[in-house]
Amino acid sequence: MRQAAITGWGKCAPDNILSNDDLATLFDTNDEWITSRTGMKERRISHVPISELSHIAAARALACAGVNADDVDMIILGSCSFDSQVPNSSSRIQQLLQASNAACMDLNTACTSGMYALSVASAMIKAGTINNAVIIGAEVIHPFMDWTDRNVAILFGDGAAAFYLEAEDTEENVGIQAEALGCIADSRDILAVNGVGLKYANQGWPLGTTLWDFEGREIFKQAITGMQSGCEKALGKMGISTSDVDIVIPHQANLRIIEALAQRLKVPNEKLFVNIHRYGNMSAATAPMAIVEAVEEKHVTSGDLILVPAFGAGLTWSAQLIRWGQRCEPIATTDIALPECKESALDIVTRVAETHLKNPA
Numbered sequence: 001m002r003q004a005a006i007t008g009w010g011k012c013a014p015d016n017i018l019s020n021d022d023l024a025t026l027f028d029t030n031d032e033w034i035t036s037r038t039g040m041k042e043r044r045i046s047h048v049p050i051s052e053l054s055h056i057a058a059a060r061a062l063a064c065a066g067v068n069a070d071d072v073d074m075i076i077l078g079s080c081s082f083d084s085q086v087p088n089s090s091s092r093i094q095q096l097l098q099a100s101n102a103a104c105m106d107l108n109t110a111c112t113s114g115m116y117a118l119s120v121a122s123a124m125i126k127a128g129t130i131n132n133a134v135i136i137g138a139e140v141i142h143p144f145m146d147w148t149d150r151n152v153a154i155l156f157g158d159g160a161a162a163f164y165l166e167a168e169d170t171e172e173n174v175g176i177q178a179e180a181l182g183c184i185a186d187s188r189d190i191l192a193v194n195g196v197g198l199k200y201a202n203q204g205w206p207l208g209t210t211l212w213d214f215e216g217r218e219i220f221k222q223a224i225t226g227m228q229s230g231c232e233k234a235l236g237k238m239g240i241s242t243s244d245v246d247i248v249i250p251h252q253a254n255l256r257i258i259e260a261l262a263q264r265l266k267v268p269n270e271k272l273f274v275n276i277h278r279y280g281n282m283s284a285a286t287a288p289m290a291i292v293e294a295v296e297e298k299h300v301t302s303g304d305l306i307l308v309p310a311f312g313a314g315l316t317w318s319a320q321l322i323r324w325g326q327r328c329e330p331i332a333t334t335d336i337a338l339p340e341c342k343e344s345a346l347d348i349v350t351r352v353a354e355t356h357l358k359n360p361a
């Protein structure tokens with residue numbers, strides 16, 4: 001049976017760290033509040049655009065799978081912070097990777113984009129449209145963050161993670177085994193970034209300034225119910241329960257959301273992977289990065305069944321059951337890395353905050 005196996009994985013977390021104490025220099029907040037309300041301690045700030053961050057993660061995933069860039073059939077970039085809309089950003093990743101035989105697609109479902117990219121690539125491989133794909137979940141959020149708004153600015157960070165998927169004709173079940181995808185569009189206004197998108201062009205909106213509509217408590221509630229019902233649907237398709245799952249790797253938006261979801265799904269702590277303290281919420285990069293780190297840290301072993309619930313603006317949601325293959329070690333590594341950054345994370349975001357203060361929306 002034709003399956004879409006994940007045979008390469010890689011990540012790119014910028015070195016620049018923005019701590020809770022750094023945030024306390026921008027507005028009235030503190031480490032104790034952020035840690036106890038969200039589980040976050042620090043997040044990364046990128047000094048390069050999303051295509052460059054994605055390129056590093058993708059090159060690492062290709063090395064891990066032991067394949068050459070010119071053998072790649074498809075690149076899908078899942079994100080909501082594209083460098084440019086026309087041309088698309090995945091075409092720039094093709095250029096940087098020198099993957100000249102690859103089709104290129106940008107995909108936006110906000111925080112779930114990385115997992116939707118995995119879903120699309122997997123379905124195209126199973127259908128025989130392509131034989132392999134690189135999918136990337138990546139985000140460079142800091143340029144359109146409102147660094148004067150403590151309600152949202154504490155929550156997000158930048159990062160990228162990638163998977164290489166390839167067709168395998170095997171009786172062994174590998175890759176996505178079941179999934180459920182959806183969107184609660186009646187709640188699309190509870191998380192909205194005003195100032196980004198063509199509807200603001202020629203309307204006198206100050207360039208580089210955003211205003212976030214963000215009903216944190218409402219998103220919190222809907223995230224839990226949306227992910228819970230998604231997980232139940234995906235588990236139902238396989239006729240199994242969470243006790244048959246080896247590890248749950250959820251989207252990391254708030255530790256309290258993760259814990260509430262785990263409680264409802266009856267998932268014990270030892271089956272739950274959490275890395276929110278290191279990165280905050282990297283939107284589309286979050287779930288892919290958590291899977292990559294769970295593999296690297298050996299929380300995922302050969303043949304494990306992984307449950308990945310996620311949600312994002314829209315409100316989009318997803319739940320996927322992924323069977324990992326036999327190999328948990330990379331075939332090879334690459335020494336490709338980001339260029340050095342001379343500015344601190346705090347310097348970078350202070351510059352963005354000043355733009356907001358100079359040009360209020």
Ligand SMILES: CC(C)(COP(=O)(O)OP(=O)(O)OC[C@H]1O[C@@H](n2cnc3c(N)ncnc32)[C@H](O)[C@@H]1OP(=O)(O)O)[C@@H](O)C(=O)NCCC(=O)NCCS
Pocket residue numbers: 028029030033034037038111150151154155191215216217219220253254281311312313
């Ligand atoms: C945003 C979130 C952390 C807020 O936590 P909360 O416990 O709901 O906190 P509230 O919004 O009720 O605020 C409680 C108080 O803390 C204050 N507060 C808000 N942000 C603060 C900050 N960064 N530092 C200190 N105090 C803060 C509020 O002003 C409020 O004060 P008040 O009671 O005097 O009005 C939480 O709702 C959340 O995680 N929501 C979902 C996350 C999400 O949407 N992620 C993106 C989607 S992928």
